[in-house]
Amino acid sequence: xxxxxxxxxxxxxxxxxxxxxxxxxxxxxxxxxxxxxxxxxxxxxxxxxxxxxxxxxxxxxxxxxxxxxxxxxxxxxxxxxxxxxxxxxxxxxxxxxxxxxxxxxxxxxxxxxxxxxxxxxxxxxxxxxxxxxxxxxxxxxxxxxxxxxxxxxxxxxxxxxxxxxxxxxxxxxxxxxxxxxxxxxxxxxxxxxxxxxxxxxxxxxxxxxxxxxxxxxxxxxxxxxxxxxxxxxxxxxxxxxxxxxxxxxxxxxxxxxxxxxxxxxxxxxxxxxxxxxxxxxxxxxxxxxxxxxxxxxxxxxxxxxxxxxxxxxxxxxxxxxxxxxxxxxxxxxxxxxxxxxxxxxxxxxxxxxxxxxxxxxxxxxxxxxxxxxxxxxxxxxxxxxxxxxxxxxxxxxxxxxxxxxxxxxxxxxxxxxxxxxxxxxxxxxxxxxxxxxxxxxxxxxxxxxxxxxxxxxxxxxxxxxxxxxxxxx
Numbered sequence: 001x002x003x004x005x006x007x008x009x010x011x012x013x014x015x016x017x018x019x020x021x022x023x024x025x026x027x028x029x030x031x032x033x034x035x036x037x038x039x040x041x042x043x044x045x046x047x048x049x050x051x052x053x054x055x056x057x058x059x060x061x062x063x064x065x066x067x068x069x070x071x072x073x074x075x076x077x078x079x080x081x082x083x084x085x086x087x088x089x090x091x092x093x094x095x096x097x098x099x100x101x102x103x104x105x106x107x108x109x110x111x112x113x114x115x116x117x118x119x120x121x122x123x124x125x126x127x128x129x130x131x132x133x134x135x136x137x138x139x140x141x142x143x144x145x146x147x148x149x150x151x152x153x154x155x156x157x158x159x160x161x162x163x164x165x166x167x168x169x170x171x172x173x174x175x176x177x178x179x180x181x182x183x184x185x186x187x188x189x190x191x192x193x194x195x196x197x198x199x200x201x202x203x204x205x206x207x208x209x210x211x212x213x214x215x216x217x218x219x220x221x222x223x224x225x226x227x228x229x230x231x232x233x234x235x236x237x238x239x240x241x242x243x244x245x246x247x248x249x250x251x252x253x254x255x256x257x258x259x260x261x262x263x264x265x266x267x268x269x270x271x272x273x274x275x276x277x278x279x280x281x282x283x284x285x286x287x288x289x290x291x292x293x294x295x296x297x298x299x300x301x302x303x304x305x306x307x308x309x310x311x312x313x314x315x316x317x318x319x320x321x322x323x324x325x326x327x328x329x330x331x332x333x334x335x336x337x338x339x340x341x342x343x344x345x346x347x348x349x350x351x352x353x354x355x356x357x358x359x360x361x362x363x364x365x366x367x368x369x370x371x372x373x374x375x376x377x378x379x380x381x382x383x384x385x386x387x388x389x390x391x392x393x394x395x396x397x398x399x400x401x402x403x404x405x406x407x408x409x410x411x412x413x414x415x416x417x418x419x420x421x422x423x424x425x426x427x428x429x430x431x432x433x434x435x436x437x438x439x440x441x442x443x444x445x446x447x448x449x450x451x452x453x454x455x456x457x458x459x460x461x462x463x464x465x466x467x468x469x470x471x472x473x
Contacts, residue, residue, distance in 0.1 A: 044071035062094030086135065087112035103135030127154035127177065144177035168195045209233070215298070215327070217243040217250050227295045234272050238265035239289045240299065270310025301328035319351030344370035345430070347400045354400060354428075360388070360413070362427050392416035393423040402428040418443035 034041050034055040035048035042048045042057035046065065049056045059071035066072050076082060076096040077089035083098035087106070090097045100112035107113045117123055117137040118130035124139035131138050139147060141154035148155045159179040160172035167181035170190050181190040183197035191198045213236035216225040227240060236244040237253035245251050254260035256269065265271065267286040274287040291312040292305035299305065300314035303322060314322045316329035323330045334353040335346035341355035344363070357363055357370035364371045389410040393402035402423045406416070416424040417431035417439070424431065432438035440446065 042069055042071070046071040060094060082110075083112060086114070101135060123152070124154055127156075142177065170197055211236075211244055211246045213241040213295070214243040214245070214250055215240060217252060222250070223248040227298045231294060232272075234264055235289065235294055237261075238272050239270060239291055240295060268310070299327045303329040317351060340368055342369040349399045349401075356400060356430055357427055358429060362425070362429075388412065390425040392421040393428060394421045396422040396430070400428070400430070414442055 031050075031052055033050045035050045041055060044059070044063065044066075046057040046059050046063075046069070049058060057065060057069050057071070059065050062074055062076075063071040064074050073091075073093055075091050077091045082096065083089040083100075086104045087098040087100040090099055095109075097109045098106045098112050100106050103115055103117075104112040105115050114132075114134055116132050118132045121130075123137065124130045124141075127145040128139040128141040131140055137152070139152065139154050141147060144157055144159075145154040146157050147153070156174070156176050158174045159166055160174045166172055166179070167190065170181040170183050173180045173182055181192075183190050185197065188197040188199055190196075210230040210232060212229050213227045213231050214222065214225050215227045216222055222243075227236070231244075233244045233251075233253075241253050243250035243252050254264060270289055270291075271286045272289045273284045288307070288309055290307045291299060292307045296305045299312065300322075302316070302320065304315040306313045306315060314327075314329065316322050319332055319334075320329040321332050322328075331348070331350050333348045334340045335348045340346050340353060343357075343361065345356045345358070347354045347356060355363060355368060355370070361370040361372055363369070389412055392406040392409070392411045392415070393404065394406055395404040396402060406420050411420060411424070413424045413429065422431055423429060432442060
């Protein structure tokens with residue numbers, strides 16, 4: 001009986017003989033490998049993949065499978081966003097390429113990116129600054145230069161040709177980036193304020209150099225008395241300076257009212273030539289010297305400098321005063337006034353002072369007098385034995401400021417000084433020093449002097465100790 005095959009299969013007949021010489025017929029069905037045929041089954045560069053009873057075609061990147069057997073190129077350029085806005089899309093076999101406009105470069109052939117021409121630091125030379133633009137660049141030229149004809153670079157401006165009569169009667173000479181006005185007379189100089197050639201001014205002798213200004217040129221350390229650096233001789237000697245020079249090579253300033261001083265400072269002390277002078281003939285105009293601008297850091301240390309006509313004032317914070325010799329605000333030692341801390345210990349500190357009282361005395365409301373606790377209603381006794389409890393301070397700075405209060409416990413003066421701290425109470429009453437007789441008496445311990453009978457006592461003898469006796473801290 002004949003056996004039929006489906007599409008993609010083939011059959012074969014096999015005959016076999018057994019021991020009795022009977023013939024058996026067997027039909028075998030097997031898959032056809034279409035990919036091995038002489039005829040190309042996947043068109044357009046596709047790849048054939050055999051499978052049971054059939055086959056599949058696959059296409060390379062950039063191609064689309066048509067009708068299951070044909071690969072057709074995809075036109076990527078039909079996607080309008082490709083290569084825009086600075087390029088044109090060109091379709092290629094299986095891909096595409098961007099043709100970029102001038103000033104742009106292709107990135108992996110897929111897009112156009114602006115070229116940063118300014119990455120080349122020599123693009124505008126040394127006469128300008130390069131600024132990148134979309135698809136190009138431009139040079140921002142320095143004063144005295146202008147854009148070149150091609151727009152890429154900076155060239156010198158010839159002011160002598162462009163600005164007719166810029167030097168008046170003087171001769172104009174163009175130089176790179178600028179120009180010069182030259183006088184025919186070597187003894188004259190061109191004055192840009194008036195536009196004329198004028199004789200050399202005496203004041204120019206003082207303004208040519210900038211050096212250090214010294215406040216005091218007497219004594220061993222005069223080299224350290226620098227008021228300011230990089231100032232003219234007039235700025236120094238017509239104000240506060242006593243000498244002017246460099247590296248301790250000092251030229252003393254002229255004596256006030258001397259002929260040399262009058263020539264240098266015709267308007268007197270505190271006045272210097274104006275930075276923007278108004279000429280009347282060959283005469284300069286003068287203005288008040290701003291000492292706070294010239295020397296502010298040196299003439300008003302620790303204070304606020306205020307310029308005044310021909311001088312200055314230095315304002316100091318409360319508790320300090322201005323020393324005109326040291327040129328700084330110095331601390332006012334209030335403890336030199338006996339009324340600052342009556343019956344107490346006065347400790348001066350920067351800009352103020354503190355008044356400390358010995359227990360049981362406390363400060364009164366004025367903060368300047370120590371009074372007995374019997375004279376005030378503050379601090380009520382906690383027991384009939386007049387035992388007071390308050391904060392115990394565990395640290396005392398060199399300027400006698402209390403800090404580090406004992407946490408979680410209020411103590412008596414005795415407990416604090418003998419067991420825990422250095423001072424007691426809101427008034428920071430100082431504890432006696434541990435090597436003092438007052439400390440020994442307060443804490444009920446034996447006091448030993450470093451001389452006399454106590455120094456001869458056997459240190460290993462058994463001593464009777466008090467309730468607060470502790471090892472030396």
